[in-house]
Amino acid sequence: MFIISRFRVQARFSVFCRRYSQTFANMSSERALKRGSACPPPHGPGKLRLYSMRFCTYAQRTRLFLAAKGIEYETINIHLREKPEWFLEKTPIGKVPVLEKDGKIVYESLVCNEYLDGIYPDKCITPRDPLEKARQSMVLALWDTKVAGFYSKLVRGTKEDERPAVAKQFVDGLQYIENALTQPFFSGDKAGALDYNLWPWFERFSMLKNCAGVEVSADKFPKLTAWMGRMLELPEVKACFFSPEVHDQYGKTLLAGKSDYDLGLEE
Amino acid sequence: MPSERAMKTGSACPPPPGPGKLRLYSMRLCPYAERTRLFLAAKGIEYETVNIHLKEKPEWFFEKTPIGKVPVLEKDGKIVYESLVCNEYLDGIHPDKCITPRDPLEKARQSMVLALWDAKVVGFYYKLITGKEDERPALTKQFVDGLQYIENALTQPFFSGDKAGALDYNLWPWFERFCMLKHVGFELSVDKFPKLTAWMERMLQLPEVKACYFSPEVHGQFGKSWMSGTPDFDVGLEE
Numbered sequence: 176m177f178i179i180s181r182f183r184v185q186a187r188f189s190v191f192c193r194r195y196s197q198t199f200a201n202m203s204s205e206r207a208l209k210r211g212s213a214c215p216p217p218h219g220p221g222k223l224r225l226y227s228m229r230f231c232t233y234a235q236r237t238r239l240f241l242a243a244k245g246i247e248y249e250t251i252n253i254h255l256r257e258k259p260e261w262f263l264e265k266t267p268i269g270k271v272p273v274l275e276k277d278g279k280i281v282y283e284s285l286v287c288n289e290y291l292d293g294i295y296p297d298k299c300i301t302p303r304d305p306l307e308k309a310r311q312s313m314v315l316a317l318w319d320t321k322v323a324g325f326y327s328k329l330v331r332g333t334k335e336d337e338r339p340a341v342a343k344q345f346v347d348g349l350q351y352i353e354n355a356l357t358q359p360f361f362s363g364d365k366a367g368a369l370d371y372n373l374w375p376w377f378e379r380f381s382m383l384k385n386c387a388g389v390e391v392s393a394d395k396f397p398k399l400t401a402w403m404g405r406m407l408e409l410p411e412v413k414a415c416f417f418s419p420e421v422h423d424q425y426g427k428t429l430l431a432g433k434s435d436y437d438l439g440l441e442e
Numbered sequence: 443m444p445s446e447r448a449m450k451t452g453s454a455c456p457p458p459p460g461p462g463k464l465r466l467y468s469m470r471l472c473p474y475a476e477r478t479r480l481f482l483a484a485k486g487i488e489y490e491t492v493n494i495h496l497k498e499k500p501e502w503f504f505e506k507t508p509i510g511k512v513p514v515l516e517k518d519g520k521i522v523y524e525s526l527v528c529n530e531y532l533d534g535i536h537p538d539k540c541i542t543p544r545d546p547l548e549k550a551r552q553s554m555v556l557a558l559w560d561a562k563v564v565g566f567y568y569k570l571i572t573g574k575e576d577e578r579p580a581l582t583k584q585f586v587d588g589l590q591y592i593e594n595a596l597t598q599p600f601f602s603g604d605k606a607g608a609l610d611y612n613l614w615p616w617f618e619r620f621c622m623l624k625h626v627g628f629e630l631s632v633d634k635f636p637k638l639t640a641w642m643e644r645m646l647q648l649p650e651v652k653a654c655y656f657s658p659e660v661h662g663q664f665g666k667s668w669m670s671g672t673p674d675f676d677v678g679l680e681e
Contacts (some may be wrong), residue, residue, distance in 0.1 A: 309522045
């Protein structure tokens, strides 16, 4: 009788430990959480959580800021085609990145990034000078209007006969960005907000080559090419980096309509 | 300078504004430009206006801004475009009577409400105005569902608190134009949207809103001219 009781106590204690560690330990799941998944309990007081997707360009903007500023955080990846219901309660727009801290939610990549500079003001990346801040915002507006849409069309699959026209629009638009680069980095001597906010698409330019035959040549874009070389040396960029091979593999799953958000993770 | 008439293709580029003087490139009925006009009025900033013909844009305008949209600010050779960027820039160079929130979370909150507006409401507003009659019921539902998010975001007398602030001015222009939705069957009901209805009343009392205001009749006239394919950017101006 005594022996059986002791085992029961040990069994209950093990269950308690498992539940305790699940609740309070780091909740980071690299695997994308889907519809039907349980809402992860909030991260501890004062702790930062990022809702993300490993291959999302917009989420990478925020991951770059977090790396550049040396902020600790945990990540929950979201399955973007089968979004968990609880995710839509956090953000009605339902996109990543989303930051969560002490019950406060912030979404939209540029809003998240400026917010991070606001709550962690040392090592400030967002420019303080009003004209410089406006200039960086305008380059991003040019990116959105003149480049991003054509980039998207090219990687998501454009009909072969439409490709030359879309490729031309992409290259023409990219010229504005080339022209905006007048120093080693978009932000000056060192990388800053605008560099990190633009980088994710440049990291994926191999996808343009392989999906659409569009190459960003050093002849046509000498400044951007040199900038890309500098960015690839930075620790914060390396920390968030996926290789061209991985991006191309992911890109293929995207083209097939079955994005593999967990690509590269061990089973 | 100042003709209010919209400048067209083929017009001469106006000489730059004098040193230290602010110029706004605008269009009298543009809601995005109205955001900046509201900030300028609220902050009591002096400026001159050059209106742009948005269907036959002057070539020189594209040299100032490759995106080719209003509003655009020009001062001492510096150009700023994009309504929200213009507005934050104004607070940056005229820091007294600051409208943009300084607290990081409040600033983020206001930006997120504008993101909700963009994602859930504004697209359906334009689709309703320009869309076909049989599409109206579905579009109206999407518009109304989206507007609920904005109603829910209003938890104080103004979006910014006790007094009007950045978010109030950045949202206002479309509410001023809700009269244009009447002819597609939408009216803002005080039952469904009590807080927004009350907020609109408060906004209409403010001098800065009155200074930028056009009546439902003028908005209606402009809307008709737009739908006919020949927008009258000079509507209401004397010949």
